[in-house]
Amino acid sequence: MTDRLTRAPGTLARLRGREWVVLPPGDDPEIQLLRPLGGTDDDAIGIDRELEGNDLTDASLPPLDPATVGDAVSARLLRDAVRLGFRSAGGPFRSLGRINCEPRTFQLVPLLMALRLDPVRLLIADDVGIGKTIEAALIARELFDRGEIRRLAVLCSPQLCDQWQRELREKFHLDAVIVRPGTVSALERQIEREVGLGAASIFTHFPFQIISIDYIKSDRRRDDFVRLCPECVIVDEAHGVAAGGHVRGGQHQRHTLVHALARDASRHMIFATATPHSGDQSAFASLVGLLVPELEAAVADAAYGGGTEARGRMARHFVQRRREDIRHYLEDETVFPDRQTRDETYRLTPEYLDLLTNVLAYARKLVADAATRGEAQRRFTWWTAIALLRCVGSSPAAAAAALRTRARPLEGASAAEVDTLAAAIVLDGDQSDTAVADDTTPGADISPEQGEPWTHARADDPSRADDPSRVAADRARLMAMARAADGLAGAADPKLTALFPIVRGLLKDGFAPIVFCRYITTARYVADALRERLADLSVDVRAVTGDLPPDEREKAVAALGDSLRRVLVATDCLSEGVNLQKSFTAVIHYDLAWNPTRHEQREGRVDRYGQRARVVRAVRFWGANNRVDGAVLEVLLRKADTIRKTLGVSVPVPEDVIRVLEAIFDRLFTSGSTDYEQLELFADAETVRQGRLPFGLVDTGEEALDRAWQSAAEREQKSRAIFAQHRLRPEEIAPIVHAARAAVGSSSDVGAFVQEALRRFGASLSPRHDGAITIDATTVPRVLRSRLDWSDLKAVTLAFDPAAPVGATYVPRTHPIVETLGAHLLETALDEPATSIARRLGVMRTDAVTERTILLLRRGRYVIVETRRGPGGSTARDLLVEEIDLVGFRGGPAEPQWLDDETALALAADAVPSAGVAQEQRVRWATEALAMLPRLAAALDARTDRRAAELLEQHTRVRAATRAGGISHAVRPVQPVDLLGCYVLMPPPIAL
Numbered sequence: 001m002t003d004r005l006t007r008a009p010g011t012l013a014r015l016r017g018r019e020w021v022v023l024p025p026g027d028d029p030e031i032q033l034l035r036p037l038g039g040t041d042d043d044a045i046g047i048d049r050e051l052e053g054n055d056l057t058d059a060s061l062p063p064l065d066p067a068t069v070g071d072a073v074s075a076r077l078l079r080d081a082v083r084l085g086f087r088s089a090g091g092p093f094r095s096l097g098r099i100n101c102e103p104r105t106f107q108l109v110p111l112l113m114a115l116r117l118d119p120v121r122l123l124i125a126d127d128v129g130i131g132k133t134i135e136a137a138l139i140a141r142e143l144f145d146r147g148e149i150r151r152l153a154v155l156c157s158p159q160l161c162d163q164w165q166r167e168l169r170e171k172f173h174l175d176a177v178i179v180r181p182g183t184v185s186a187l188e189r190q191i192e193r194e195v196g197l198g199a200a201s202i203f204t205h206f207p208f209q210i211i212s213i214d215y216i217k218s219d220r221r222r223d224d225f226v227r228l229c230p231e232c233v234i235v236d237e238a239h240g241v242a243a244g245g246h247v248r249g250g251q252h253q254r255h256t257l258v259h260a261l262a263r264d265a266s267r268h269m270i271f272a273t274a275t276p277h278s279g280d281q282s283a284f285a286s287l288v289g290l291l292v293p294e295l296e297a298a299v300a301d302a303a304y305g306g307g308t309e310a311r312g313r314m315a316r317h318f319v320q321r322r323r324e325d326i327r328h329y330l331e332d333e334t335v336f337p338d339r340q341t342r343d344e345t346y347r348l349t350p351e352y353l354d355l356l357t358n359v360l361a362y363a364r365k366l367v368a369d370a371a372t373r374g375e376a377q378r379r380f381t382w383w384t385a386i387a388l389l390r391c392v393g394s395s396p397a398a399a400a401a402a403l404r405t406r407a408r409p410l411e412g413a414s415a416a417e418v419d420t421l422a423a424a425i426v427l428d429g430d431q432s433d434t435a436v437a438d439d440t441t442p443g444a445d446i447s448p449e450q451g452e453p454w455t456h457a458r459a460d461d462p463s464r465a466d467d468p469s470r471v472a473a474d475r476a477r478l479m480a481m482a483r484a485a486d487g488l489a490g491a492a493d494p495k496l497t498a499l500f501p502i503v504r505g506l507l508k509d510g511f512a513p514i515v516f517c518r519y520i521t522t523a524r525y526v527a528d529a530l531r532e533r534l535a536d537l538s539v540d541v542r543a544v545t546g547d548l549p550p551d552e553r554e555k556a557v558a559a560l561g562d563s564l565r566r567v568l569v570a571t572d573c574l575s576e577g578v579n580l581q582k583s584f585t586a587v588i589h590y591d592l593a594w595n596p597t598r599h600e601q602r603e604g605r606v607d608r609y610g611q612r613a614r615v616v617r618a619v620r621f622w623g624a625n626n627r628v629d630g631a632v633l634e635v636l637l638r639k640a641d642t643i644r645k646t647l648g649v650s651v652p653v654p655e656d657v658i659r660v661l662e663a664i665f666d667r668l669f670t671s672g673s674t675d676y677e678q679l680e681l682f683a684d685a686e687t688v689r690q691g692r693l694p695f696g697l698v699d700t701g702e703e704a705l706d707r708a709w710q711s712a713a714e715r716e717q718k719s720r721a722i723f724a725q726h727r728l729r730p731e732e733i734a735p736i737v738h739a740a741r742a743a744v745g746s747s748s749d750v751g752a753f754v755q756e757a758l759r760r761f762g763a764s765l766s767p768r769h770d771g772a773i774t775i776d777a778t779t780v781p782r783v784l785r786s787r788l789d790w791s792d793l794k795a796v797t798l799a800f801d802p803a804a805p806v807g808a809t810y811v812p813r814t815h816p817i818v819e820t821l822g823a824h825l826l827e828t829a830l831d832e833p834a835t836s837i838a839r840r841l842g843v844m845r846t847d848a849v850t851e852r853t854i855l856l857l858r859r860g861r862y863v864i865v866e867t868r869r870g871p872g873g874s875t876a877r878d879l880l881v882e883e884i885d886l887v888g889f890r891g892g893p894a895e896p897q898w899l900d901d902e903t904a905l906a907l908a909a910d911a912v913p914s915a916g917v918a919q920e921q922r923v924r925w926a927t928e929a930l931a932m933l934p935r936l937a938a939a940l941d942a943r944t945d946r947r948a949a950e951l952l953e954q955h956t957r958v959r960a961a962t963r964a965g966g967i968s969h970a971v972r973p974v975q976p977v978d979l980l981g982c983y984v985l986m987p988p989p990i991a992l
Contacts, residue, residue: 007032007056009880010861010974014059015052024863024878032056038826040819041087041098061978062830066926069919070839072846072983075855075886075908077760078829078838080753081822082859082980083884084745084813090862090883091743092736092954094145095138100814101171101802102747104334104609105737106326107135110319112733114139115959117316120268121291123238125276125320128600129336129581129608132272133167136234139270141172143232146959147866147877149268151207151230152176155258158212159550159573160236165210173814176208180215182549203228213240217253226260231268233261237576238271241290242283255286262290274604275597276320292317330734335803337585337616339607345624346498353625355399355484359392360668362477366446367669375415380407380446383422386665387442390426393628394518394591395495396488397525398441403482405443428518428572428595439546439571441521445478489525495590495623496526500533502588502619507537507565511586511617514568516575516602518591520545526590527569539565546573557583575602581611588619592632596640612803628668739954743883750813751800757821760837772799772808787820829980840981841930843922848911849890849985853899854929855908856887857981858940861974862948864955869966881951885977887943893935907985914988929984940977948973 007013007022013034014020023033023044031046032053047053083089089097093111096103103111114120120139124132143149152174154164161178168174177187179202191205203209203225213235216225235241240251241258262269269291277284282300289296295317298310327334348356363385370381384407391402413421425438491497499515506513515530517523527543534541540563544556553573560566561583568574568584575598587603603618620637622629745753755765755773761784764776774797777790785791798817799808811817828836840857864879888904889896899907917925952971 008974009863009878012037012059012061012978014057015047015055019059021861021880024880038082038085038823038830040085060976061980062833064841064926064930064979064982065833066841066923066930068833068839069841069843069922069926071913072842072844072855072911072985073913074829074837074839074842075857075981075983077753077756078825078840078981079857079884079886079908080745080749081757081825081838083743084750084753084818085822085826086744086882086884087814088145088879088881089743090860090881090951090954091740092958093142093740094879094881094955095142096740097744098145098814099138099141099172100812101134102812103134103138104131104326104329105332105733106321106329106334107131107138108737108740109733110135111138111142112736112958113316113319114270115142119266120232120270121317122269123271123273123276123288123291123318125273125318126326127322128274128604130321130323130326131609132274133164133236134171136236136270136272137168137172137174140232140234140268141174143268144174145879147879149230149232151204151209152232152234153203153209153211153230154234154236155211155213155216156236157240157576158214159553160578161210161212162551162554163578164236168208168210174208176210177202177206178210178212180212180550182551201228203230213254213257217257219253222253222257222260226257229261229264229267231266232270233267234270234272236272238273238287239275239283241287242280243286258290262293274601276318288314288318330737334609335614336609337607337611337613339603339616339618341618341620343620343622344498344502345622346495347624348626349492349494351492352488352494355481355488356389356392356626358481358484359388359399359403362444362481363388364669376413376418379415379418380422382665382669383418383426384442384444384446385669387422387426388444389628389668390518390591390594391441391444392485393623393626395522395525396485396493398519398521399485400482400489401441401519401521402444403478403485405441405445407443407446426594428593428598439518439520439523439573441519445475490529495621496529499526499588499590499621500530502621503530503534503567504537506586506588506617506619507534507539507567511613512566512568512584513586513588513617514570514574514580514584514602514605515588515590516593517569517571518593520547520571522591523569523571530567530569534567537565539563539567541567541569543569544574545571572598572602574605578605579608579610580605581608585611585613585615586617586619588621590621592620592622592629592637594632594636596636599637599640610802612805736954736958745813747800747802747812750811750818754798754800754811754818754821757825757837768797768805770799770805770808771801772797772805784820784824787824788817841926841983842981843917843925843984843986844911844913845915845917845986845988846911847914847988848907850987851890852925852987853888853890853907853985854932855904855981855983855985856933856940856979857983858885858887859883859978859980860885860944860947861977862951863972863974864951865970865972867968867970869968883947883951884980885943885947887940889936893932896936896939898939908983911985917986925984925986926982929982933979933982941975944973944975944977 009022009024011022012019013022015034019037020034021037023035025031026033026046028046030049032049033044033046035041035044047056087097088094110122110124114122120143122139124135126132126135140149140152144152154168154176156164158180161180165176165178168176177183179187184202187202187206191200191202195205201224207230209230211225216222235258241254243252243255261267271287271291276287281302285296285300288299292313295310295313298308299314303310323336327336366381366385370378373381388402391398425442503513503515515523515526517526523543523545527541530539531541540560542556542560544553548556557568557574557578557580560568566583568580572593574580584606587606589599589602593599593602599620603616606616607618622633758765758775758780761781762779764779766774766776768774774795777785777793777796780788780790782791790796797808798811799805800811802810802812804810809815809817825836825838829838829840833840860883862881862883864881865876866879867874867876886901886904886908888899888907890899891897948971952969955971956969
């Protein structure tokens with residue numbers, strides 16, 4: 001291959017009858033990469049240098065011709081057409097031109113933090129609904145566009161795989177495959193077709209992977225993945241990989257997996273979780289230690305106070321912000337919906353109270369019978385009794401199912417492990433040890449089968465399983481209670497009956513509610529009843545629970561979102577990490593969660609950034625005469641609510657409070673009262689004085705609860721104060737953000753461009769009250785309609801804000817509509833200069849100037865050369881970036897008075913004609929302006945060189961960490977710069 005066939009990146013070339021931009025070389029040096037002039041990276045091609053290299057000729061833009069002069073209004077339109085079409089735009093970031101969303105300013109802060117680390121090791125712990133997915137994916141996309149990574153893996157729970165795949169594809173143009181049990185065979189067959197059997201692994205063949213962490217954590221899969229893992233890993237819901245306490249089973253495997261990945265000191269790792277600190281300091285320390293091992297000991301000892309080295313290091317790797325921290329940030333105002341919360345109650349009927357009383361009596365018997373057994377069996381029985389009470393409080397259907405189901409023993413578990421695992425399920429701990437929230441109905445029958453010993457029974461236990469009559473009596477008792485529960489379903493269920501008017505009221509007020517239930521059985525029962533009772537309103541009611549595969553859940557939710565009136569009945573399989581804000585606006589806690597964090601997660605499905613509704617509602621639903629509901633409200637939910645409203649922080653449930661709740665249930669099982677409504681569950685002063693409390697507790701009274709919650713709140717506030725992002729000052733961030741948005745354009749720029757372009761093409765536009773616009777597609781020229789794929793449409797509704805109203809298409813800068821309009825405008829301006837909508841040469845008289853002013857629209861290309869020094873020598877890699885430059889000056893070429901950038905942009909945007917200009921005069925003034933340009937060449941070249949220096953400073957400033965790693969950068973401008981347009985603004989004629 002000869003040098004003659006090698007083209008410099010950024011230059012223009014002609015091939016196959018059209019102009020192309022030469023791109024930097026790819027992996028194969030024999031292939032020349034080209035992108036159509038005015039096209040995007042998706043339109044790029046590769047040609048064999050030997051086969052077609054000789055056909056590639058130098059090219060340049062057609063010269064400006066005064067005979068094609070039009071008005072100067074085209075300057076803004078052509079500038080935006082080109083600028084919004086850039087994908088490799090200038091500015092401090094390489095990725096913003098390539099993504100299909102416009103990050104808020106506060107979402108750029110984690111990106112800036114990440115770019116100051118090499119490798120990137122960052123824990124993003126922003127509140128629910130702020131946008132951690134966007135923040136994490138933006139970091140990965142930026143590293144990819146800078147050439148620092150080639151592959152990416154996202155580790156998440158299986159139910160979030162589809163959402164991650166959609167977010168990466170639709171917002172970041174990263175086409176990722178999902179790796180989980182149901183997809184592996186198809187992916188392996190695809191590899192076999194493409195490269196041959198056994199030629200590659202899933203983890204090397206596909207550059208972008210969304211991997212179910214519960215699939216890949218297993219011992220037999222983990223080692224291969226660790227060996228072949230991509231160089232960048234995002235861990236979603238990262239609290240699930242922490243170690244601490246009695247970690248076993250799935251969470252231990254997850255921790256082992258991520259720990260092995262983190263041992264590669266060069267790997268970029270990004271953790272995302274809204275609950276980094278569960279109240280277990282050792283677990284939090286292990287999470288931090290996965291990212292920065294040297295900090296684990298200091299975090300475990302909470303030795304990161306003000307002024308310590310540990311605090312300074314933590315602040316570089318950890319960002320945690322509340323909504324109030326980012327609601328007003330720099331020039332952005334981020335709108336979150338107003339959450340209206342209220343309580344609704346129901347009263348248990350005498351018949352339902354009878355069932356609860358009988359179940360409580362049975363639960364007491366279970367606990368009493370287990371008193372002489374092994375400690376693990378005693379704790380297992382105790383937790384089974386609590387789970388049974390939850391089922392009875394949930395619904396008659398859940399009660400009947402639990403009473404007819406055998407409990408699943410925890411084989412081989414110690415008493416401490418039983419407590420850890422059972423508490424996570426029964427008390428609604430985080431979902432870190434299950435693939436999804438365990439929404440199955442637990443069993444209440446713990447008696448052994450014939451000949452089966454009691455699990456964990458002691459050898460000297462006198463009641464091991466050799467009394468068939470006792471076992472038969474117990475089961476008969478369970479069946480009788482199950483039949484009683486059956487009789488309370490439907491019209492006899494006071495809880496269900498009270499739900500109907502609540503749902504009707506929300507629907508009447510225009511809300512689309514989600515009804516959260518604890519168990520699959522309850523969700524189906526409630527959905528069936530609502531479907532029947534709301535038939536007169538034509539409401540679509542569907543249940544989505546953990547027994548559906550994740551992709552089926554997503555399809556069901558999407559289908560429900562298309563219905564005009566809709567109610568989603570769900571279990572907590574949808575309470576964490578799933579975005580439901582586009583289709584739903586209210587949450588009903590049909591079953592109280594026994595963890596305030598779970599309530600916040602449920603409500604966070606609808607109360608988050610991107611919610612279209614200005615108001616969302618949350619209804620907490622509980623039994624006024626249900627003592628268990630009352631205890632949970634008092635011990636957990638109301639205390640947490642008070643702290644959140646007063647201090648603005650959500651606090652993990654303190655360990656002391658969990659122990660208080662356990663003590664309350666122990667009193668429930670040991671109380672002599674048979675009146676369920678009058679049970680006293682808090683310890684009295686005498687009990688406290690005598691120290692007759694279980695679990696080593698000192699107090700279970702109100703004062704103890706207040707102290708525990710207040711202590712937790714103070715710890716959380718201290719943590720927030722330590723880890724809120726203060727290292728990046730607003731005055732430091734503002735110019736970076738301004739430069740980034742100036743390079744690629746904002747959503748308001750997109751809206752203005754699309755509407756102006758369509759109007760200039762003769763389309764009829766009708767603004768709507770909700771901010772969207774409706775276009776009469778029949779008024780769009782036929783050629784453009786075809787390119788926009790609107791030929792068969794009569795009307796199109798567009799919106800330019802992410803919270804697009806229902807029925808409108810959201811149009812960000814990388815949307816095909818913007819690309820098509822921009823390409824069409826540029827192509828016609830170059831190929832049909834005399835008739836195009838956007839003219840390259842324009843003249844107008846305007847009140848905006850007092851003397852002749854000339855605006856030059858230039859398109860510059862710059863090559864960022866990155867050099868990496870390593871043991872084997874230096875390697876260089878080119879990045880091509882493009883910018884649009886509007887230059888303005890007054891006077892003549894001998895002593896031009898150059899305008900500052902803001903003034904030039906304002907003239908292009910705001911100047912309007914104030915008087916007509918004869919065509920002969922237009923041609924003369926345009927000819928004079930073009931004649932000046934050769935004498936301005938030196939000044940314009942100097943401007944290009946200055947811009948190259950500015951671009952180098954921006955690029956390296958935000959990635960300063962790489963300089964210490966032997967990486968250097970240089971920026972080379974590509975000459976000549978394209979002159980896209982010349983526009984002459986003249987003052988109005990002087991009146992005589």
